Amino acid sequence: xxxxxxxxxxxxxxAQEEAIxxxxxxxxxxxxxxxxxxxxxxxxxxxxxxxxxxAEYVLMVHYLGEQADRALEARIARYLRRIQGADGGWPLLNxxxxxxxxxxxxxxxxxxxxxxxxxxxMARARMAIRAHGGAxxxxxxxxxxxxxFGQVPWEAAPxxxxxxxxxxxxxxxxxxxxSYWTRTVLVPLLVLAALRPRxxxxxxxxxxxxxxxxxxxxxxxxxxxxxxxxxxxxxRAVDAQLRRLEPVLARALRQRAIEAAxxxxxxxxxxxxxxxxxxxAMVNAALMFDALGQREQLATARxxxxxxxxxxxxxxxxxxxxxPVWDTALMCHALLEEGSPRACAAAGRALVWLRPLQVLxxxxxxxxxxxxxxxxxxxxxxxxxxxxxxxxxxxxxxAMDRAxxxxxxxxxxxxxRADEWVAGMQCRCGGWGAFEADNTxxxxxxxxxxxxxxxxxxxxxxxxxxxxxxxxxxHGAPRRRSHAARALAWLLAQQERDGSWYGRWGMNYVYGTxxxxxxxxxxxxxxxxxxxxxxLRWLAEVRNEDGGWxxxxxxxxxxxxxxxxxxxxxxQTAWAVLGLMAGGAAGQxxxxxxxxxxxxxxxxxxxxxxxxxxxxxxxxxxYLRYHGYARYFPLWALARYRNxxxxxxxxxxxxx
Numbered sequence: 001x002x003x004x005x006x007x008x009x010x011x012x013x014x015a016q017e018e019a020i021x022x023x024x025x026x027x028x029x030x031x032x033x034x035x036x037x038x039x040x041x042x043x044x045x046x047x048x049x050x051x052x053x054x055a056e057y058v059l060m061v062h063y064l065g066e067q068a069d070r071a072l073e074a075r076i077a078r079y080l081r082r083i084q085g086a087d088g089g090w091p092l093l094n095x096x097x098x099x100x101x102x103x104x105x106x107x108x109x110x111x112x113x114x115x116x117x118x119x120x121x122m123a124r125a126r127m128a129i130r131a132h133g134g135a136x137x138x139x140x141x142x143x144x145x146x147x148x149f150g151q152v153p154w155e156a157a158p159x160x161x162x163x164x165x166x167x168x169x170x171x172x173x174x175x176x177x178x179s180y181w182t183r184t185v186l187v188p189l190l191v192l193a194a195l196r197p198r199x200x201x202x203x204x205x206x207x208x209x210x211x212x213x214x215x216x217x218x219x220x221x222x223x224x225x226x227x228x229x230x231x232x233x234x235x236r237a238v239d240a241q242l243r244r245l246e247p248v249l250a251r252a253l254r255q256r257a258i259e260a261a262x263x264x265x266x267x268x269x270x271x272x273x274x275x276x277x278x279x280x281a282m283v284n285a286a287l288m289f290d291a292l293g294q295r296e297q298l299a300t301a302r303x304x305x306x307x308x309x310x311x312x313x314x315x316x317x318x319x320x321x322x323x324p325v326w327d328t329a330l331m332c333h334a335l336l337e338e339g340s341p342r343a344c345a346a347a348g349r350a351l352v353w354l355r356p357l358q359v360l361x362x363x364x365x366x367x368x369x370x371x372x373x374x375x376x377x378x379x380x381x382x383x384x385x386x387x388x389x390x391x392x393x394x395x396x397x398x399a400m401d402r403a404x405x406x407x408x409x410x411x412x413x414x415x416x417r418a419d420e421w422v423a424g425m426q427c428r429c430g431g432w433g434a435f436e437a438d439n440t441x442x443x444x445x446x447x448x449x450x451x452x453x454x455x456x457x458x459x460x461x462x463x464x465x466x467x468x469x470x471x472x473x474x475h476g477a478p479r480r481r482s483h484a485a486r487a488l489a490w491l492l493a494q495q496e497r498d499g500s501w502y503g504r505w506g507m508n509y510v511y512g513t514x515x516x517x518x519x520x521x522x523x524x525x526x527x528x529x530x531x532x533x534x535x536l537r538w539l540a541e542v543r544n545e546d547g548g549w550x551x552x553x554x555x556x557x558x559x560x561x562x563x564x565x566x567x568x569x570x571x572q573t574a575w576a577v578l579g580l581m582a583g584g585a586a587g588q589x590x591x592x593x594x595x596x597x598x599x600x601x602x603x604x605x606x607x608x609x610x611x612x613x614x615x616x617x618x619x620x621x622x623y624l625r626y627h628g629y630a631r632y633f634p635l636w637a638l639a640r641y642r643n644x645x646x647x648x649x650x651x652x653x654x655x656x
Contacts, residue, residue: 028606045628065200088128184276274304376417430490431459469655499534527584547593
């Protein structure tokens with residue numbers, strides 16, 4: 001692909017009109033996002049998933065036998081009814097296909113709130129669930145929930161002896177060999193599986209009507225498509241032996257294991273911010289403390305969950321977690337790109353807010369593999385000291401470095417500690433996982449518990465690209481045998497045959513390709529180099545006819561290889577335009593049409609509508625809709641495009 005040295009010139013009148021439109025659009029967007037800044041300097045936007053989280057919130061209240069807030073339940077029920085799919089079930093993402101577990105949980109929650117099974121929406125849901133094989137098709141997590149309610153026997157879920165927490169590190173399964181989210185969700189669940197408490201369920205609600213056969217006859221689920229046949233067969237045999245062994249395990253050993261698991265959770269309870277800062281772990285912790293009769297810790301765990309509620313008008317829902325550090329750090333990049341005094345001042349206040357959230361104490365689980373590495377990262381949430389991540393850390397450090405060059409931030413020590421920690425978290429292969437180093441025991445994804453296929457935190461292209469971007473921005477072009485050089489080699493090896501990169505945490509190849517192009521540019525690759533040219537060509541080819549970009553969760557399907565188009569969205573269009581600019585293609589038709597799409601779809605208030613999920617929690621299982629993505633990413637893209645056009649340049653000078 002040949003690229004001009006400078007952006008393609010436009011006729012004078014068109015260029016003047018473009019400049020005016022850009023200036024006005026950027027001003028409107030800036031006004032809107034500055035109005036969202038909180039008094040202490042940070043941003044926090046809603047983070048929406050699917051029906052499972054609000055449904056589980058309702059079910060948790062009734063499990064614990066609490067006096068339900070009828071008004072809140074009614075608002076959650078309205079939300080669940082609104083997002084019901086046209087087929088009667090509930091999808092994992094807006095407009096997506098039916099999902100059995102989301103549908104069963106949503107139906108159960110609505111029935112719990114008082115919706116009659118005879119109501120039209122409930123009848124449609126029941127028909128959809130039964131038409132898709134009934135509640136028998138639910139995943140392991142849903143089966144465990146139903147077992148806690150006495151709806152199915154515990155034999156429907158895998159054997160999970162709590163004694164697993166006592167296994168040594170050299171054993172095939174150890175807590176350090178799974179991801180942080182698996183660890184925090186699993187440990188309290190092991191206690192619940194050992195104690196097998198029964199939900200209080202004061203209204204006595206059951207959902208037998210969703211099963212094709214008697215729910216009490218339900219047994220283990222079959223092998224999931226991602227699970228290797230040999231590994232799964234081996235682990236099923238182990239599961240059968242564990243079921244025989246569990247009744248004869250010494251009572252003292254079981255008690256010791258329960259105490260160890262309880263201590264693990266208590267150490268990481270994280271006060272008002274909750275275990276791991278994520279809803280599933282927080283709920284399991286609350287249920288565990290309830291089963292153990294530990295009232296004070298139950299109150300702490302339970303209070304953290306209510307902080308995730310969003311009440312908006314006649315509806316309410318529960319978020320999977322809070323994203324203040326991620327929202328604030330990305331907003332800082334958009335504001336620094338916009339570059340006006342008020343934007344930079346706002347970014348400076350935000351970075352001052354971020355500074356004390358850097359984790360400098362040594363409690364993190366990541367230290368199991370990196371015991372001599374000094375901490376220095378940021379977590380995604382307000383507080384999650386055991387689980388900082390390199391993605392947030394790299395984004396914060398790059399924003400601080402850029403602001404420091406402009407005189408809006410002055411703390412070289414914070415940037416240096418982040419640099420040291422990110423470099424030290426590099427995996428042996430040269431890439432990075434988000435929270436763990438070398439978390440690559442792939443055989444564990446075939447254990448019966450792992451039917452979701454998201455047990456691990458292996459290196460990914462998008463996170464690794466961000467870390468490379470940070471290293472290159474801080475230190476320049478990679479030196480031979482440096483962390484950055486190893487990262488560059490690994491990232492180049494991950495490029496797909498069509499020129500794109502896979503996106504683990506954003507949807508999907510558009511996100512991954514934007515991330516990689518930023519890193520390659522920061523690392524000094526020529527814009528006419530083959531990897532960059534192939535990526536630019538791919539971005540141009542997958543653009544929608546309307547000039548924007550869109551991609552949905554279909555591209556994560558195991559039987560689907562590569563990009564799968566969807567209606568254009570503001571965040572994905574912004575990623576594509578930012579990626580094109582990082583590759584030196586600001587003057588190409590694809591970039592200009594993408595900018596035009598953003599201009600044409602901006603609302604009068606300066607913002608953009610984005611009803612679709614464009615981020616990924618776990619592929620094929622859990623997707624996210626960041627309400628901030630349609631705010632800071634379009635602003636960022638428009639401001640950068642304006643700047644490059646004004647400068648007559650095609651070289652982006654920053655890591656992202």
